[in-house]
Amino acid sequence: MGIPVGKLSLYTALGGVRPSAVSVVLNVLKACKDQNQWIALLTDLYSINNVMIVMQCLPITIDVGTNNETLLNDEYYIGLRQRRATGEEYHELLQEFMNAVKQNYGEKVLVQFEDFANHNAFDLLAKYSKSHLVFNDDIQGTASVVLAGLLAALKMIGGGLVDQTYLFLGAGEAGTGIAELIALEMSKHTELPVDDCRKKIWLVDSKGLLVESRKESLQHFKKPFAHEHEELKTLLEAVQSIKPTVLIGTSGVGKTFTQEVIEAMASFNEKPVIFSLSNPTSHSECTAEEAYTWSKGTAVFASGSPFDPVEYEGKTYVPGQSNNAYVFPGFGLGVVISGAIRVHDDMLLAASEALAEEATQENFDKGLIFPPFTNIRKISASIAAKVAAKAYDLGLASRLPRPDDLFKYAESCMYTPLYRSYR
Numbered sequence: 001m002g003i004p005v006g007k008l009s010l011y012t013a014l015g016g017v018r019p020s021a022v023s024v025v026l027n028v029l030k031a032c033k034d035q036n037q038w039i040a041l042l043t044d045l046y047s048i049n050n051v052m053i054v055m056q057c058l059p060i061t062i063d064v065g066t067n068n069e070t071l072l073n074d075e076y077y078i079g080l081r082q083r084r085a086t087g088e089e090y091h092e093l094l095q096e097f098m099n100a101v102k103q104n105y106g107e108k109v110l111v112q113f114e115d116f117a118n119h120n121a122f123d124l125l126a127k128y129s130k131s132h133l134v135f136n137d138d139i140q141g142t143a144s145v146v147l148a149g150l151l152a153a154l155k156m157i158g159g160g161l162v163d164q165t166y167l168f169l170g171a172g173e174a175g176t177g178i179a180e181l182i183a184l185e186m187s188k189h190t191e192l193p194v195d196d197c198r199k200k201i202w203l204v205d206s207k208g209l210l211v212e213s214r215k216e217s218l219q220h221f222k223k224p225f226a227h228e229h230e231e232l233k234t235l236l237e238a239v240q241s242i243k244p245t246v247l248i249g250t251s252g253v254g255k256t257f258t259q260e261v262i263e264a265m266a267s268f269n270e271k272p273v274i275f276s277l278s279n280p281t282s283h284s285e286c287t288a289e290e291a292y293t294w295s296k297g298t299a300v301f302a303s304g305s306p307f308d309p310v311e312y313e314g315k316t317y318v319p320g321q322s323n324n325a326y327v328f329p330g331f332g333l334g335v336v337i338s339g340a341i342r343v344h345d346d347m348l349l350a351a352s353e354a355l356a357e358e359a360t361q362e363n364f365d366k367g368l369i370f371p372p373f374t375n376i377r378k379i380s381a382s383i384a385a386k387v388a389a390k391a392y393d394l395g396l397a398s399r400l401p402r403p404d405d406l407f408k409y410a411e412s413c414m415y416t417p418l419y420r421s422y423r
Contacts, residue, residue, distance in 0.1 A: 003114055004059035007137070007328075011057060015329025015380045016414025017336060018056040062097060064090060090120075098128055107341040108398065110332060112137060121173045122221045133335065135343050139177035141328040142250075144352045146178045146275065147185055149322050150246065151356035152369040153300045157245075157271040161186045162200065164273075167242055169235050169257075169285060170250035171205040174277070176221045178248065179203060185349050198224050202242050208233040239264045246273040249285030253278070257286035262294035270298065277304040277322055288319035302369055320370040327351050330380030334387025337406075337413050339399030347390045354386035355379065377414065384410040 011017040064085040071077045085093060101109055113124055113136040121136055128134045135141070154160065166182060168175045179201045186197040203210045203225045209232040210218065210225050218226060232238050239247070239261055247265055249257060257276055265272035272295060276285040288307035291299045297312045302320040309318045331351050335343065358371040358379050371379060385406035391397040403409035 001059065001061045004061060007112065007114060008057040008059050010325050011329050011332055012415060013329075014325055014376050015333045015384070016377065016416065017329065017333055018415040020056045062093070064093065094124065098132055102132055108133060108336075108339050110135060110335050112328075112332075114138065118173050118221075119219070129343060133341055133343060135328075135331070135335075136173075136177075137324055137328050139173045140181075140343075140348055141324040141331070142174045142277075143177040143181035144327045144331070144348045145322050145324055145355070146248065146277065147181050147349070147352040148326070148355035149275065149302050149320065149369050150182065150273070151185075151352060152359040152364075153246075153273050153302075155359075156300055156364050156369070157273065160189065162190050162192070162197070164200065164245045165242060166201040166246045166248065167238060167244035168201070168203040168248045168250060170248075170252065170278070171203040171210060171222050171225070172250065172252075173221075175203060175248070175250040176225065178250065179225055181345070181348060181352070184345055185352070188346075188349060195224075199227055201225055202227065202229075202238065202244070204232075204235050204238050209238050236261050236264065243268050245269055246275070248275045248277065250277050251285060252283050254283045254285065257291070259290070259294045262286065262291060262299070266295040266298055271300050272298065273300045275302045275322060277302075279304040281305040281307075288317070291319075292317050300367065300369065316366070318366040318368045320368050322370065323373075325373075326355055326370065326376070326379065327383060329376075330354075330383030331387055333380060333410060333414065334384035334391070337384060337399065337410055338388035338391040338397035340388075340391040340396050341398055342396050344390070344394055344396060346394060347387050347396075350386040350390040351383050354383045358382060381407055381410040381414065 008019065012019040063080045065080045065082040066072060067084050071079065072081060098111070101111060111132060111134045113121060113134065115138065116124060116136070121139060125134065125136045125139060150161065161182065166179070168179060179198070183194050183197040183201060186192065186200070187194045190197070203222065205222070207214070209229060210222055211229045211231055212226055213231060215223055215226045232241060235256060236258070244265070247257070257274065262274065265274060274286070274291050274295070276291065278284055284303055284305050288301055288303060289310045291301040292310045292312045297315060297317070301317070302322045304322055306321050307319045309316050331347070334347070358375070359369055360371070363369065363371060388397065388406050388410065392402050
């Protein structure tokens with residue numbers, strides 16, 4: 001439960017989305033003696049216009065049971081004491097939940113999927129994106145932030161997205177989500193078919209490089225990135241054969257960007273782009289110090305975990321952190337202020353482009369491809385404005401008329417805690 005609570009706290013702190021549900025619902029619970037009473041009171045509150053924001057933020061955990069024997073046998077376990085629901089039973093429960101959310105709160109309630117396993121995450125996103133306003137931060141938020149980092153990195157290394165060759169270590173929801181968004185952005189700016197753009201992107205999973213000969217055994221979300229190539233088992237072999245300009249780690253396995261891998265990247269790239277995105281720090285594919293040292297200071301580096309600045313041969317390099325908190329709060333705000341009824345891929349691309357624009361030459365001079373977090377409220381307003389504008393352009397916005405200045409409108413809608421002084 002700490003995960004959805006934490007995410008909503010960031011929506012409020014970084015994106016200015018009102019946190020009303022937390023305080024109001026807690027107060028209602030304290031005032032009521034039984035469940036039916038507080039549900040009735042909450043329904044009455046929701047129907048009053050001046051407290052419509054009561055449901056602005058609501059953290060939810062869906063309990064489908066557990067296969068953990070220790071928990072099942074623990075007399076103090078407060079969760080559902082049964083084996084995990086799977087298959088048809090699981091999907092029927094999610095269907096019931098999604099239908100109830102839409103029935104009670106309408107088309108404009110944003111449901112964010114968080115920490116769903118790969119085999120469920122992609123299926124749920126594909127299924128409900130056509131009928132509900134849904135967003136998966138692990139797939140879409142991560143992809144949007146990384147794409148923003150790449151767009152900013154291009155200003156340092158030159159060339160466009162289509163001029164690069166990408167190699168991923170990790171082909172789960174994060175890796176394939178990032179890869180797909182890169183392909184979509186490439187296609188948007190070159191008018192090449194998305195399938196052709198995917199051919200610039202290679203992925204390595206636990207069994208080696210994704211290639212055509214493995215296609216039948218691959219999960220469906222990996223298949224678009226299985227290309228014609230000989231089978232390769234290791235990352236180093238893939239780097240040496242494919243010669244990528246961009247290396248991205250989403251494997252969750254620490255120390256996999258070895259010295260040999262980084263030195264190989266630096267041997268055929270003047271400025272290799274190396275994103276070590278797995279976290280926590282112990283799972284990072286390499287550290288900032290390793291990336292800068294082994295590349296002899298040539299790497300354009302970003303990570304999922306925070307790293308301190310690195311001094312190499314008299315120069316200080318400041319590693320960027322590819323943190324989802326750069327995007328999802330502003331993205332959610334843009335969806336809310338426009339009254340969007342669906343999330344479209346172009347809205348994610350707009351968020352990436354807005355974040356990339358916030359990086360300045362001063363940042364680049366330090367090797368930093370993401371703007372400092374100290375400006376996050378302004379960054380969130382900029383992202384919200386671009387996302388809202390795209391929603392209006394696509395005919396997905398329901399809050400009319402369209403404001404003349406969406407950035408100022410986004411800022412005016414942002415919640416800021418102001419406390420009355422009594423002394």
